[in-house]
Amino acid sequence: MDLILEGIKRAFLLLVTFDPEVMGITLLSLQISGTATLISLLIGISIGTGVALSNFPGRKVVVSLINTGMGLPPVVVGLFVTIFLWRNGPLGVLGILYTPTAIIIAQAIIATPIVMGISLAAMQHLPKKLRLQILALGATRLQMVWILIKEAKLPLLAAVMAGFGGVISEVGASIMVGGNIRGYTRVLTTATVMETSRGNFEIAIALGIILLVLAFCINFILTQIQQRERPR
């Protein structure tokens, strides 16, 4: 019990004094996951919207694939990215294994289907006649898509939040492709695993608290969005 209380006490001290190690890890996490989320946003929303608004043979299969992708185990993603970036692997020449770039790639692969799937659902959920009304107002196809995206801005925001939430708390793939190198590829989750296994509970708890706060913020925003979506 003392261990835990002592750990919590020291963790607060680390946080309140903005311990450089802890802050550094947090900043790196946000940069890496932020970039990965940005990539997933661009690919996910554009493809999700594209599929939602169009009709083509095999559409149902594509939608199923996207939905399946949302449940992709991160560890499996880590495995495949590692294989591809391995020294003798197909993309080994790039030499990016155990770099932040590798983590960004892995996290982007994890987040993209999530963003895609929720965007798809969000855009499909818009009233069909709204599309007709927008076209009737004289919009070009591009203008129509843009207006529809603005209409779905809240669920799309939820998609991005879900994507971010998924990768900021991800540990398997991040360790596998990142290597947990101090000051380079050590992020919140990977650092917590390491510090805990070493028994350095104050750091682990501090990092854990930060992760909790981040998770809470994301969920808070998601809940706000969800509650606002409820029609009167």
Add this chain to the structure above:
Amino acid sequence: MAEPTPILEARNVAVKRGGATILRVPSLLITKGENLALIGPNGAGKTTLLQTLSYLLKPFDGEIFFKGEKVNSNQFIFHYRRKLALVFQEPLLFDTTVFENVAAGLKIRGMSRPEIRERVMDYLERLGIGHLSQRSAKTLSGGEAQRTSLARAFAVQPDVFLLDEPFGALDPPSRESLIEDLQQVLRQTRMTTLFATHDRLEALRLSDRIAVMNQGRIIQIGSPGEVMNHPRNEFVASFVGVETILNGKVIKKNGGTFIASISGQEVEAVGEAELGEHVILCIRPENVTIGPYSSEGMTSARNLFPGRIERIVSLGLYQKIQLDCGFPLVAYVTNHSLENLSLREEKVVMVSFKATAIHVVRKKG
């Protein structure tokens, strides 16, 4: 008088859905400034016709002409659509303020911000919602939302205004108020309109011409008087209803009643109306009484006219009598009365109906 200029024309248009032809219009010509009502039951093809004319639906056959030029359906079709405006039964507003909603069509057309401001505020005022400009569209009542939708369509100043049952989802007071305001704006802007409704009275109030549709075809098209009083077939007759519809102008006014001139005859009706106003009088056939012809008592009795029987149709337990009193009139008589009065075609009889039995619709220009 100016030659009527055609503005929108459909030739040999046919639309298919799932293999079946859901609309077939060999010819439809709409002239500038006219108000054409499309009436018909659900599924008659009114919505399909409106959407096809705006090229929201692609016809598999036929052509659409705008101001005499053929409309080509390619990726630039939006240029054509920008000359029209279409309002649906649901307001279909965007999740933003009323102002931004009404500005939407103008932003699409690349208008400058100051010009947008002026145009939007103008039409918001005309539709009575100027005070709502900063309100979120989500908080509007049904009537306010539909007004916003109409303002949005008016703001682009279309050449042709298409409305698809725009008042269908509103409660009666909102409907009434909106129809009046809409009539006013349409008159001020001299807009060409084409609107679909299944409400005959609405069609009467807002249109110069009525097209009755059923099963994807236009069964009859003509002035309200023609369509209502001379239905081409049983379907049209049963859809437009059995009342006699008469167009008249108010020439005298007493407290609570007025006299309208109908085809040169004077008809008295109960109601409020202004001198010189155009009114529509609807008379149900069961309220029309037929008696033997007599030239006495003509000057003192109200709504008593001589009339010639044009046609007698048996409806089983009673008879439908079509008369010509200078204006068309339909009456019901029992088989018993038919015999007693020895009614037959070409016979001249006296026809009367009470001033209180007339349903008055004020056309307001």
